[in-house]
Amino acid sequence: MFLSEKERLAHITPLPIDKSGYFIDGAHVARFDKIPWSPFNLIGSAEGPVFKLMTVNWERDMFVMILDVPGGMKVEPHYHLGEAYGFILSGSFDYEYGKIVANNYIGEGASIAHSAVIGPDSVLQYSILFGGLCGVKPDGSPDLSVIVGCRAVYEMALRNNAAGHIAPPPEGWKSQWETPEAIAAVQMRSLAPA
Numbered sequence: 001m002f003l004s005e006k007e008r009l010a011h012i013t014p015l016p017i018d019k020s021g022y023f024i025d026g027a028h029v030a031r032f033d034k035i036p037w038s039p040f041n042l043i044g045s046a047e048g049p050v051f052k053l054m055t056v057n058w059e060r061d062m063f064v065m066i067l068d069v070p071g072g073m074k075v076e077p078h079y080h081l082g083e084a085y086g087f088i089l090s091g092s093f094d095y096e097y098g099k100i101v102a103n104n105y106i107g108e109g110a111s112i113a114h115s116a117v118i119g120p121d122s123v124l125q126y127s128i129l130f131g132g133l134c135g136v137k138p139d140g141s142p143d144l145s146v147i148v149g150c151r152a153v154y155e156m157a158l159r160n161n162a163a164g165h166i167a168p169p170p171e172g173w174k175s176q177w178e179t180p181e182a183i184a185a186v187q188m189r190s191l192a193p194a
């Protein structure tokens with residue numbers, strides 16, 4: 001059964017201009033300037049990166065953030081569980097696909113490990129991540145003992161009073177990336193010849 005627009009609107013109260021929040025129909029509004037920066041765990045790298053969480057889509061195991069990584073930083077190898085997409089708002093960095101500068105858009109495949117060297121200025125990036133990041137074992141395989149995925153970023157933001165616009169995880173929520181089998185299956189799929 002579908003709700004009429006009137007029925008849907010009956011559940012919605014517009015937000016004041018200075019308040020972030022989420023709605024029962026999945027919509028959410030983040031007042032960026034009012035949300036504090038939270039430390040981001042860029043696994044294995046020095047402290048310094050900070051983020052503002054914009055969205056967690058629990059059903060799709062995906063999150064959206066604005067990430068700020070300090071200039072001059074060497075980003076240590078980390079493993080991407082799922083695909084990652086980003087738009088560089090400012091700064092630059094170097095990695096295996098070339099030098100990336102402001103106004104570049106990047107899309108990365110699932111099941112890859114990589115590192116990067118940040119240019120002289122800090123990199124501000126709008127990022128969409130499926131699954132999230134984890135550590136890398138010496139043989140290049142994913143180290144699942146630390147996963148920076150939906151639950152971790154939500155909890156990091158929550159601890160910093162920066163997650164009020166994000167619906168909490170559904171009861172019993174588990175990431176689809178928590179087992180080596182799940183990751184191996186995706187890796188086989190993404191690297192299989194067409």
Ligand SMILES: [Fe+2]
Pocket residue numbers: 078080114
């Ligand atoms: Fe990365």
